[in-house]
Structures are given as structure tokens and as C-alpha cells.
Amino acid sequence: MTFEKVAQTRFKKKSSFIADQILRMINSGGYTAGSKLPSERIIAEQMGVSRPSLREAISALQIVGLLESRPGDGTYVCVPSATEDLTRQALTVLEECDSPYENMQARRAMEIGAAQLAIKVATDADLVALREAWDEKCARGRRGDLEEYLRYGKEFHLAIARATKNRVIEGIMERLLNLTIQPLWINMRREYFRNDPSRIELMLDIHDRIVKAIMERNTEKAIRELEHHFDIQIEQIYNQNDENSHEHQVKSTPIADDKGGDNGNIC
Template sequence: MAAETEDFPTGSLSRSDHVIDHVKRMIASGELRAGDRLPIEKELAAQLGVSRGSLREAVRSLATLGVLETRQGDGTYVTQLDASSLLRHLEFWAGLQEANQSVDLLAVRRVLETESAGLAAVRLTEDEFEELEKILAEIDAGLITGELEPESFIDADAAFHHRIAVASGNAALSALIDSLMTRTLRGRLWRAITERDSLGEAHADHRAILAALRTRDAERARIRMAAHLLGVEVFAADHPVKDDVPPAHQSPGGHETTSTSSASDSNQ
């Protein structure tokens, strides 16, 4: 076919980009929906006027982006197009940032989480309030006994912030928040909180946030969350970490431990 040998005009989309753009338009228009199977390769290539090689290249790119998935022997399907999967590349990018750029990520996180707290204040269910209380109660117990290690605190903190983000009811907002708090950045925060020796202060902030959420006052919840995260941001700016901490935490005794939180639970 002519399209297999002729180049696209200068300045236009490449053949594979043409396919990507077409598939995107098919999804946006509703012609293709989450879970749908794409036309067979030969038919789709002919429909778009591209070679099967260009089509495969485009499919691989869309699969990498989390838009398509190829099932061996069964064809290519549109994924569920959930925000978490599609924003995975943002998480990868955030994890590549150098330590001195962590403050920038924390500033963006502050903006996003401030809004998520405001939305969550009017949407949290009683069951979700109980979950948040349980998380903080475990920190209370650790602080009383003196057995709370920094990595355990950060895991609990991750769950606390993640659940508030989910309770915002905005899946895109929640996914953005999770994507910006990478394992690398969590490692840097582990170092900062250890050197600062401020578990009690940060926990008091959490208690203030939960109390504000319980009032159902969106603006009060935003203020409490913003104040908490601004404190983290300012400390990170004043105490830059030169060396990254490995993703696995190092306990005070030097033994490596792994996080018990899910990959999406992330914050301090």
C-alpha cells in the first residue's frame, strides 16, 4: 500500500503518531470505550492507511502509557483508563528529580492536598473517619511507649494523607497526589524527620487536620492541611538532603525494613 512507503508531509504527524491521535479521538468520542477490543491489526492498518509496523509501534507506545493492553492470542484492548495507571509516568518523572528539587514537588503537593482536604471535609463518611482515627491512634500508642520508629510513622502518615485524598471524591486529584509522592521522596522525608526528631509535632498537625475535617468546615480543613504541608516544605528547603535514602527504610539499628503501605499510600 502506498502509505507504507510514502512519508507524511513535513511537519505533519508521523505514521505512528497518526495512529495514536486516531485512537485517542476514538476513545474521546466514545467509539472505543474502556475494555473494548481494537479492530484486528490488518483492518485497522488499512483503515488508517499505515503499515502494520507503524501500527504496532503506536500500539506499543499506547500500551506503555497505560491506554492499551495486548493480550497474547486475544488481541489489543483499551484499558480501564483509570487515573492511577495513566499518571504512572508522572510518578516516574517525579522519582527522577534531584534532592534539591524536592521542595518544588512538595509545593505542588501542598496545593493539591489543600484542595483535597477541603473536598474531603464535606464528603468523608463515618467509616472513613474511623479509618483515619485508627491510623492516628496507632501513632498515639507508639509515641506513648516510645517504640514508634520514623519509618512506621511515615507509613502511617502515607495512609492518612492517601485516605483523605481518596475521600475528596476526585479520582484525578487523588492520583496526582499519589504520583507526586514517590518512594525516593519518601526516603528523603524519612531522613528529614529523623534528623528533625519531630514525630510529635507532625502528629499534632495530623490531629488538628482530623479535628478540622470533623467540623465539616471545608475552609478550616484547607487551612490546617496547608499549614501542615507548608511546615514540611519550609523544613525541606532549610535542610536539603544531599544523599538519597534507599527506598527500603533503614531502622536505627541499621537493619533494612520494607514499607507495609501500598505503593499508592504516600505522604508525610
């Protein structure tokens, strides 16, 4: 069974068309309950779509229980057919949620600039507030409390924005961070950590380096760490469920610290 190329449709987003086509395949008997879908790379090539759009479509189908992704194996069909209600739910998630991929791209651009400005204008009180926000986030991450870790992540990133003393930047950052409580984003982040719980430690490591760079007012180091953080996170989230995903992931280059050492692979 092969998938069709994406064409102009009634949907606002390509991810909705992708999900709709997968659902049609299931309902036509092309893929039965318990069967495995082709790899995400193959589906993306057949449809002529990007991996991010496909990953978001699959995530929406996971949310409503139609698909199950098994780390290192692939994606499996969970039901013999998709009811109208489940189909509507999945497509509503995609049509009404903003793209996590686009959100992370926007945050990458915004936060790097915000960190640069914060380093220039932040007061000692601002840096204390940033450190306190980071300590709260870190404590929850080390306890393995994923939900609280993600919730306090917003406060940490807002602390960077507040340190810029710029209300426009703070407002834009708050809006971007508010989008991370949408169902599509939440599911993709949960899957990201569920597939490999050790990623929390990796994320704590890179966030700690970001905080230290800002506290030291080291612009070059802060930019480097933020770029690395977003680039690796995007790559891993959007390739995590392909049985061949290790072939497509960016190989993390060790980043030397100011003393000439390296920190190994960071997320």
C-alpha cells in the first residue's frame, strides 16, 4: 500500500491531510489493527511531505488512540477502523493546535536574541530570579516529575525574557510558551521523554550551561548553548519514532567549555 502525494485540500494544514490519508488507509483495510505502518521516512517520501508535518499527524492519531509508536520499532495501528468521532477528534487537534515544530523554530530565534539582550541589561536581581526559576525546574526534573518539570520550564524561559526589560519580548515569549500547553505539544514532549527517560538528565545539563553562560554574561557561550539545545531537541523529537531514526539524527558534536574540556552529547 502506498500513500498519495499531498494536494490542495479542505484542510488548513498539511498534517491534517496526512492524518486523513492514514485514516482512509486504515478504514479501507490497507492497514489492520496490529499492523505496522511503513517507516516515517518512506511515508514522507510517498506523500511528498516534511517529516515535521508527518510527525505531528502521527502524534494527533496517538492522542486519540488510533496509533501507537514503539521506540526503536515503528508505528502500529491500534484499532480495526477509525470511527467518525475519533477522526473528528484527531483532525480537530491538528487544525486547532499550532505546530510544535514552528513554535520551537520561533523560540530558537527569539530566545537567542533575548539572551543576548538580557546579558547586556539584566540587573543582579534579574539574574537571581533566573537562577531561582532554574533551581525549581531542575529540582523537579531530578525527581522525575515530568509534568511539573515541563510546567516550571515556562517560568524558567520567561525569566530570561523578563531579564531583557522589554515588554514586547516578554509578551511574545509568553505567547509562544503558552502554546506549549496545547495537546499536540504535550503529547510530543511526553513521548520524547517516555521513549528515553535519560533525556531529562541531558536537558538539565544543557539548561544548566545556558544559565551559567547568562550569569557569567558570556554572550558567545549563551548563543552556542541555546542553538545546540533547540537544534538537538527538534531533531530528536521529530525523528524519535522511526525504527531507523538513529540513521537520521544529528550527531551531537561535543562543545568545549571555557577550560578546554567537553561535555559529550547534550540534548
